[in-house]
Amino acid sequence: MIKVHLRTYLISIFLVAALCMAASGKIIYVDDDAAGADDGTSWENAYVYLQDALADANSAEKPVEIRVAQGIYKPDQGANLTDGDREATFQLINNVVVKGGFAGIGELEPDVRHVESYLTILSGDLNGDDVEVADPEDLWDEPTRAENSYHILTGNLTDETAVLDGVIIIGGNADGGWLATASGAGGGMYNKQSSPKLSNCTFSGNSAYYGGGMYNVDGNPRLVNCSFDNNSAETYYEPGPGVAGAWGGEGGAICNKNSSPILDHCTFTENTQRAMHNEDSSPTLSYCIFIGNSSWYGGAIYNWNSKPNLTNCIFNNNRSFAKGGAFYIKGHSSATLLNCMFVGNRAGNNGGAVGSYGSIATLINCTFTANEAHNGKALECSSYPGDGLSTLQLAN
Numbered sequence: 001m002i003k004v005h006l007r008t009y010l011i012s013i014f015l016v017a018a019l020c021m022a023a024s025g026k027i028i029y030v031d032d033d034a035a036g037a038d039d040g041t042s043w044e045n046a047y048v049y050l051q052d053a054l055a056d057a058n059s060a061e062k063p064v065e066i067r068v069a070q071g072i073y074k075p076d077q078g079a080n081l082t083d084g085d086r087e088a089t090f091q092l093i094n095n096v097v098v099k100g101g102f103a104g105i106g107e108l109e110p111d112v113r114h115v116e117s118y119l120t121i122l123s124g125d126l127n128g129d130d131v132e133v134a135d136p137e138d139l140w141d142e143p144t145r146a147e148n149s150y151h152i153l154t155g156n157l158t159d160e161t162a163v164l165d166g167v168i169i170i171g172g173n174a175d176g177g178w179l180a181t182a183s184g185a186g187g188g189m190y191n192k193q194s195s196p197k198l199s200n201c202t203f204s205g206n207s208a209y210y211g212g213g214m215y216n217v218d219g220n221p222r223l224v225n226c227s228f229d230n231n232s233a234e235t236y237y238e239p240g241p242g243v244a245g246a247w248g249g250e251g252g253a254i255c256n257k258n259s260s261p262i263l264d265h266c267t268f269t270e271n272t273q274r275a276m277h278n279e280d281s282s283p284t285l286s287y288c289i290f291i292g293n294s295s296w297y298g299g300a301i302y303n304w305n306s307k308p309n310l311t312n313c314i315f316n317n318n319r320s321f322a323k324g325g326a327f328y329i330k331g332h333s334s335a336t337l338l339n340c341m342f343v344g345n346r347a348g349n350n351g352g353a354v355g356s357y358g359s360i361a362t363l364i365n366c367t368f369t370a371n372e373a374h375n376g377k378a379l380e381c382s383s384y385p386g387d388g389l390s391t392l393q394l395a396n
Contacts, residue, residue: 025063028053031104032071043069043110050090050122051078054098062095067111068167069104070118075149076126084126084147087183089154092162092196100167101200115166115200124149124171124187124206136232136252136272139207140175148173151186151215152206155194160222162196169201174208174215175234184208185255186215188231194219201226203253209234211255212271216281222262228253233273251277252293256306263288274298275318278306285310290326294319298328299345303359305331311338321348323380324355325371333359340366347373351380 029046030053036045040053047053050066050073057064075081076088092098100120103112112118131144139145152172155162169188176183188206191214198221203213212231214221232252252271254261260282267289268275275293276283278301285308290300299318301308306329315326325345329335335356340363342353352373354361361381371378 025065026057026060028056028060028064028066029069030066030073031069031102031110032073033069034105043105046105049073049078050098051075051081051088054090054093054096055079057096058093063161064093064096066096066098067102068098068100068120069102069110070120071104072121072123074123074126075152086126086147086150089149089151089190090122092153092155092158092164092194094158095161097163097165098167099165113166119168120166121168121170122152124152124173130171130205133205136205136207136212136230136270137235139173139205139212139232140234145171145173145207146175149187150174150176150183151188151190151208153189154186155189155191155196155219155221157192158194158196160195160197162194163199164196164201165199167201169203169213170205172206172208172212174210174212177209185210185217187211188213189215191216191219191221191259193217195221197222197224198226199224203228204230206231207234208255209250211251211253211277212273213251213253215251215255215257216259216261217257218259220260220262223264223266225265226263227267227269228271228275229267229269231271233277235273250274250279251302252295255279256281256283260284267291268293268300274300274302276301278303278308280305282307282309284308285313287311288313290315290318292317292319294321296321297330298324298326298355299347300326301328303327303329303331303333303335306333306335308333308335310336310340313337313340315340315342315345315353317344317346319346320351323347323349323357324351325353325373327354327361328357329355329359329361330357331359334361335359336362336364337366338364341369342366342371342378343369345371349374350377353378355380
């Protein structure tokens with residue numbers, strides 16, 4: 001009996017080990033400094049280009065984890081790709097996790113991971129000649145960005161098993177047209193009918209007609225501990241009631257259309273043409289911070305026919321040149337804000353902090369400090385012909 005039990009025990013151990021190996025799946029290594037076999041089997045033999053690792057992962061049995069060392073990686077580099085191809089993009093894959101921030105080859109412990117020390121950069125600067133700009137609005141006029149990627153990353157029909165963790169996305173430029181197509185939206189990332197998960201990622205210096213940092217259409221991505229800074233959407237002429245003419249844009253950082261993304265502990269800093277533009281969308285935000293974002297309407301968040309839900313969010317020093325210094329809601333929208341803080345936001349006309357127009361805004365236990373508007377109102381609730389009645393509900 002003892003021998004039988006021992007044999008059964010050993011078999012169980014082997015089965016558990018096999019299952020654990022199957023669950024962890026294949027690991028592929030990427031390091032732009034590697035000089036080995038270039039087959040992704042180890043740090044010494046790591047793929048030099050991320051695109052080659054993604055191609056390997058796409059054909060491999062899932063799940064797969066891709067470990068990317070510190071360095072700069074561009075979507076036009078790799079097998080069967082053409083240098084300078086603006087349409088080349090890093091495509092996320094279901095059941096594939098891409099992790100940046102590894103020390104990589106040449107370090108004493110290449111498997112050490114620290115995303116803030118070992119920067120993994122996904123760059124749309126295909127020529128490697130981008131000039132820094134002082135104001136993100138100048139991204140559109142900077143000639144060195146004319147050849148940059150239309151969008152660095154793409155999520156197409158992906159689900160929550162497509163994961164990106166610990167990378168920096170810079171220099172995307174979707175200037176291909178006013179229509180929200182692959183060449184005109186999502187300079188940093190373009191998501192169509194996709195719900196990938198992004199953690200510890202930074203979007204910086206990206207531009208597009210729609211969604212400079214990220215464009216979501218018919219999708220529900222989840223973002224955790226991500227940051228968006230100095231991204232921009234192209235401006236366009238937008239006449240408004242009582243305003244001879246104004247310039248607006250659709251989401252310097254994020255543009256959502258018919259989407260319901262979930263954002264947790266994300267930060268938006270110094271984005272122009274609204275940090276977030278919501279249209280027919282229902283985003284959920286928790287513990288998010290908006291600092292120094294600007295636009296003509298809704299310096300931080302603009303909502304049209306949308307149902308945003310915000311909890312424990314902070315709006316500081318955002319600016320609208322017309323209305324809704326931090327938060328603008330219009331077009332039969334309804335918004336719920338719980339435990340949110342509005343500090344030092346400004347509007348050139350009305351609604352220094354929040355403006356509700358033909359919509360319903362419910363603010364519960366929210367605080368307002370030092371917000372300013374031309375006529376002195378931190379909050380404005382009004383209706384325009386065709387918009388219907390507007391309601392602003394305040395509760396402790």
